[in-house]
Amino acid sequence: MCFYDANEMACQCWKWGHFRQHCAKEYRTGETCGMKLVMNRYKLAEKCKICTKIDTKERSIRKEEDRIRRWRKEHGRTASIAKAEEDIYAYQCDIQRLLHEREKNAKTKKLMAVEH
Numbered sequence: 818m819c820f821y822d823a824n825e826m827a828c829q830c831w832k833w834g835h836f837r838q839h840c841a842k843e844y845r846t847g848e849t850c851g852m853k854l855v856m857n858r859y860k861l862a863e864k865c866k867i868c869t870k871i872d873t874k875e876r877s878i879r880k881e882e883d884r885i886r887r888w889r890k891e892h893g894r895t896a897s898i899a900k901a902e903e904d905i906y907a908y909q910c911d912i913q914r915l916l917h918e919r920e921k922n923a924k925t926k927k928l929m930a931v932e933h
Contacts, residue, residue, distance in 0.1 A: 818842065819849040820856035827861065828868040830919065834859065867919045874908045874915070881905050 822834030836849065837856040864872070881901045888894040888901075 818852045818854050821853050823855045823858045825858060825860050826863060826865045826868070828864040830865040830868060830923070832865070865919075867915050867922070871912055871915050871919075874912050878905050878908045881908075 820838040
């Protein structure tokens with residue numbers, strides 16, 4: 818049970834930080850026992866990469882929806898509207914994939930409540 822820092826992002830996601838201290842089980846220099854415990858928890862102002870990508874995709878969806886509203890007022894823009902709707906669907910699929918990836922990462926990195 819070696820000790821590491823835990824970095825918590827603004828989006829409530831977190832990741833392991835730097836190695837801090839060996840446990841009693843591992844005596845070899847440069848080796849760790851494989852079990853991670855939190856020594857210090859730090860709050861970071863930025864969002865994680867996955868949440869940043871989700872925000873970008875959501876902005877793109879809003880931009881396409883604004884274009885569709887503008888184009889519906891004009892006539893003869895059906896091809897543009899259809900393309901924008903396809904793009905929105907692709908962005909929504911990407912968001913669902915990213916949400917699933919974020920959930921999977923959260924399950925694999927259980928933040929242990931035991932702090933040194």
